Amino acid sequence: MIKAIVNISLKAGVLDSQGKAVHHALESLHFNAVKDVRVGKQIVLQLDCDDKKKALADVTKMCEDLLANTVIEDYDIELV
Amino acid sequence: MIKAIVNISLKAGVLDSQGKAVHHALESLHFNAVKDVRVGKQIVLQLDCDDKKKALADVTKMCEDLLANTVIEDYDIELV
Numbered sequence: 007m008i009k010a011i012v013n014i015s016l017k018a019g020v021l022d023s024q025g026k027a028v029h030h031a032l033e034s035l036h037f038n039a040v041k042d043v044r045v046g047k048q049i050v051l052q053l054d055c056d057d058k059k060k061a062l063a064d065v066t067k068m069c070e071d072l073l074a075n076t077v078i079e080d081y082d083i084e085l086v
Numbered sequence: 087m088i089k090a091i092v093n094i095s096l097k098a099g100v101l102d103s104q105g106k107a108v109h110h111a112l113e114s115l116h117f118n119a120v121k122d123v124r125v126g127k128q129i130v131l132q133l134d135c136d137d138k139k140k141a142l143a144d145v146t147k148m149c150e151d152l153l154a155n156t157v158i159e160d161y162d163i164e165l166v
Contacts, residue, residue: 007121013128028129031152037144041087042132048093049108052122064117072111 008053008061009086012073015046020078049073058085088133088141089166092153095126100158129153138165 016022022044029043051068055061065083074081096102102124109123131148135141145163154161 015128015130025129028153032148035148035151037148039133039135039141039144040131040148041134044130046128046130048095048126048128049105050095050124050126051120053119054121055119061119064119068112068115068117068120071115073108 008055008058010051010053010061010065011084011086012049012051012065012069012081013046013084014049014069014074014079014081015044017078017080046079061085088135088138090131090133090141090145091164091166092129092131092145092149092161093126093164094129094149094154094159094161095124097158097160126159141165 024045025043028045029040032040032043051065053061053064055064062083062085069081069083070076104125105123108125109120112120112123131145133141133144135144142163142165145165149161149163150156
């Protein structure tokens with residue numbers, strides 16, 4: 007079993023309205039040290055596979071095909 | 087400036103319908119090695135603060151007060 011952690015975030019320059027809303031809410035709660043907030047997704051996959059190289063190739067394909075919108079999102083993959 | 091990365095995930099045992107939908111979609115695309123999928127959030131905060139101890143305390147309070155629903159979600163904080 008390999009655990010793959012995929013972090014998906016909006017590319018720099020893409021408007022993050024969810025992040026802006028969270029930032030505004032934190033300011034309302036008087037957390038004034040916060041200068042920027044970006045909200046992304048974290049997808050944790052359990053793979054029935056023992057070959058890390060194959061797992062990385064598979065998860066990369068999953069990201070390209072389904073998990074990430076590569077026009078506006080970046081992803082990074084960590085295998086545990 | 088301190089960068090805080092907050093990963094928020096559903097607690098074990100809480101039904102993750104988004105994860106199930108992603109799992110099903112991956113199976114439809116013939117990624118048969120996938121055994122489980124959990125979908126969480128990743129929030130990246132830029133803090134105008136140089137004291138890591140204070141930053142950690144602040145971000146913990148943000149999680150408890152706003153970012154996470156601690157009844158059904160776990161969070162972990164990483165300072166960079």
